[in-house]
Amino acid sequence: MTTDIERRLARELPDYARVVLDSLEAAGYEAWVVGGWVRDALLGRPGHDVDVTTSAPWQDTARVLRACGIEVHETGTAHGTVTAVVDGRPVETTTYRVEGAYSDRRHPDEVRFVTDVREDLARRDFTVNAMAFHPMRGLLDPFGGEKDLASRVIRAVGEPRRRFEEDALRVLRAVRFACRLDATIEPATQDALVACAPELSAIAQERIGQEMDGILATGRAAWALRREFSVLAAAVPELAEMEGFDQKSPYHAHDVLEHTARVCAGVEEFTGGDALPALRWAALLHDVAKPTCWSEDVSGRGHFFGHPEEGARVARRVMGRLAIPGDVTCASSALVLLHDFEIRATAPSMRRMLSELEAAAPGQARPLAFALLDLKRADAVAKAPACMGYAVELDAMSGALRRELAAGAVWRVRDLAVRGADVIRERGIEPGPGVGMVLAQLLEAVKAGEVPNDREALLAWLRW
Ligand code: ATP
Ligand code: MG
Secondary structure, three states: OOOHHHHHHHHHOOHHHHHHHHHHHHOOOOEEEEOHHHHHHHOOOOOOOOEEEEOOOHHHHHHHHHHOOOEEEEEEHHHOEEEEEEOOEEEEEEEOEEEOOOOOOOOOOOEEEOOOHHHHHHOOOEHHHOOEEEOOOEEEOOOOHHHHHHOOEEOEOOOHHHHHHHOOHHHHHHHHHHHHHOOEEOHHHHHHHHHHHHHHHHOOHHHHHHHHHHHHHOOOHHHHHHHOHHHHHHHOHHHHHHOOOOOOOOOOOOOHHHHHHHHHHHHHHHOOOOOOHHHHHHHHHOOOOHHHHOEEOOOOOEEOOOHHHHHHHHHHHHHHHOOOOHHHHHHHHHHHHHOOOOOOOOHHHHHHHHHHHHHHOOOOHHHHHHHHHHHHHHHHHOOOHHHHHHHHHHHHHHHHHHHHHHOOOOOOHHHOOOOHHHHHHHHOOOOOHHHHHHHHHHHHHHHOOOOOOOHHHHHHHHHO
């Protein structure tokens, strides 16, 4: 134990992880904390899951930990991984290993277990992720990860080109960690990354989806779009046409790519960096269909008829392919669909927006209404200076939306203060589709402000 930093890490290492290390070492094996916890703790951001790497073969890990009364799950034994659960906290514990090729682009074909922790560190992707820590032995950092972390540099471990050829997903991981750590990518790593980006086309879509989602979750998608667009376009080919696409419109001062980057930055600004995943995806994809929907009129001005509808279809296709959860996909495509929907700061307009959202993403209208306002506002400020006025108006709309929701806004049939049985009784009609039609008409009347959502008033409307 030497430095202050190592002493701090030893103090911050959670007890539940320390128990795993101590149990393995008491049985004569070597064990270290590795990867994300070490990286984030060095940055003063403890709280990351703890992963342990050990000289013990997984069967021995399981046996030793169970003998200490620790619950062990065999979560990935083909790759040497078991998960210990201490005080309800999972600790992934993996035998030192190196990996072979990834010919199915999902899992390494073979892993070879090794005895030296340095070999295990050498198979890891970036220097900042290739450090191990032990509370007594301190930091093991054979590739200069601590220094790279301090100067915020993403650098491949070993020869970058070879490392990206082994597993092209690392190309996207480099971008994700650069976003996450607000880092730059070291020049040789950057060159290899651009050269190997096309190999992403062979990577399993759900792995790409996880990394893309991870990039968006950092809130720095704008940086990735501006600085690493070739990587993003290789990961999601639908994005490719945004670059350099001149909109030929007085409403747009930028190409679709720069506009999209500004919208991604805008939604973070308006949500204090806490945008919903669906809003982040929608910001990325809201104008994805503009290039395909573009037409030029006789005066040479560009139009994009139908781009929200087509964009919503593209969003569903892309996010479905990338195995993004269905509710997020549905919410994002609803936002894309409605991003150009005209709204005003009035109660009927707010109710119309809520019911459009309800139709496009059932059950999610309330949170999505605020997200849609954030998206529209980011979209307006990212256009041309002439659109600023609309952005200010949109700002007033979140107040109108809040008031409307507080007043018990009605946007679904089930929000109405009457039921189907009331329709049957008051109108003297048979149960069946006719009842639904009457309720739908009634909902329209309430949304338009023609009748209040008050039981007596609704019954009177039905009798009338
Ligand atoms: P996160 O907070 O994003 O999970 P992490 O560092 O835990 O960060 P993981 O993707 O969970 O990242 O991977 C854990 C560790 O495994 C990484 O720190 C890295 O050392 C190694 N690793 C993961 N994926 C790869 C890969 N494709 N190639 C090489 N090493 C990898
Ligand atoms: Mg992790």
